[in-house]
Amino acid sequence: MPHISPTLSFSTDSNCLSQLILALNGFTSVLTPPTINHIVVPQQEEIMSHFFAQLSRLKLINRWPLMRNVRTENVSEHSLQVAFVAHALAVIKNRKFNGSLNAERIALLAMYHDASEVITGDLPTPIKYYNPQIAHEYKKIEKIAQHKLLTMLPSELQDDFRSILDDQLHTDEETAIVKQADALCAYLKCLEELSAGNAEFNQAKSRLEKTLAERHSEEMDYFLTVFVPGFSLSLDEISL
Numbered sequence: 001m002p003h004i005s006p007t008l009s010f011s012t013d014s015n016c017l018s019q020l021i022l023a024l025n026g027f028t029s030v031l032t033p034p035t036i037n038h039i040v041v042p043q044q045e046e047i048m049s050h051f052f053a054q055l056s057r058l059k060l061i062n063r064w065p066l067m068r069n070v071r072t073e074n075v076s077e078h079s080l081q082v083a084f085v086a087h088a089l090a091v092i093k094n095r096k097f098n099g100s101l102n103a104e105r106i107a108l109l110a111m112y113h114d115a116s117e118v119i120t121g122d123l124p125t126p127i128k129y130y131n132p133q134i135a136h137e138y139k140k141i142e143k144i145a146q147h148k149l150l151t152m153l154p155s156e157l158q159d160d161f162r163s164i165l166d167d168q169l170h171t172d173e174e175t176a177i178v179k180q181a182d183a184l185c186a187y188l189k190c191l192e193e194l195s196a197g198n199a200e201f202n203q204a205k206s207r208l209e210k211t212l213a214e215r216h217s218e219e220m221d222y223f224l225t226v227f228v229p230g231f232s233l234s235l236d237e238i239s240l
Helices: 014-031 051-060 075-096 103-111 132-151 155-165 172-195 199-214 218-226 228-232
Strands: none
Touching: 051 075, 051 132, 075 103, 075 172, 075 218, 103 172, 132 155, 172 199, 172 218, 172 228, 218 228
16 A cells, blocks of 8 residues: 655645655555445335245145155155256257247246145145046136235236246146146156155056156157156166
C-alpha cells in the first residue's frame, strides 16, 4: 500500500499533483473491493414461497405402502429414476427410431410427474384403479393438488411452471413416454425386490408386465433388452 504522509503540502507543480493522484488511486484501489459494483441491493421485499419446501417432503412419502419391502422407496427417489428413464427413452426414440422429442423437457416432466402426491399422498395402484369411478375422482383430486402447488409459486414464476405441473398441457407423446418410464421403474422395483428374495412382489411384477405390453413401443423394447437385465445382477456381476 502506498505510504501517504498525514501532512500534505499542496503545490501547483504538475508533477507533485500527478504523484499525489497516483498515490491516492493506489491507496483507494486497495481499500475498495473490486466486486463492490456488482452487489445487487434488493429494491423491495420478495414474497416468501413454500413451493420447494413442500416438494422436499416427497422424500417422506413411501411408495408401495401395503406391501412388505426389503428396501423402502420414497416418491422423491422414484421421481428421479423416472426422469432418468424417460430421458433415456426419448433419446433412444430420437436416435434409433426417427423421433423428434425434446428429451430435456421430458426429463423435467418426469421429475415432477408425482409432485401432486406431496398433497394427496401415494394412493396404492390397486385402490386408485379399482374401478373407473374411483380413477376418475382421483384424477380430479390430482388436478386440484396440481393447481394448489402452482399457486404456491411467486406469481412471476407460475407461467414457467404451469406447462410442467399441469399434465393437460403435455403432448400425447410426452405423456406416453413419461407413463412408459413410470411403469418401467415400478417393474425395476419388482425385479430388485424379487432378487432380494421378497416374493411379495410376484403379483405386482405380473401386473406390470401386462402394463408394459399395453404401453409397448420400440424405444421401450430397446430399453428392456439393453438395460433391464443388469437389474437382476449382483454388484460384482455388473462391475465386471
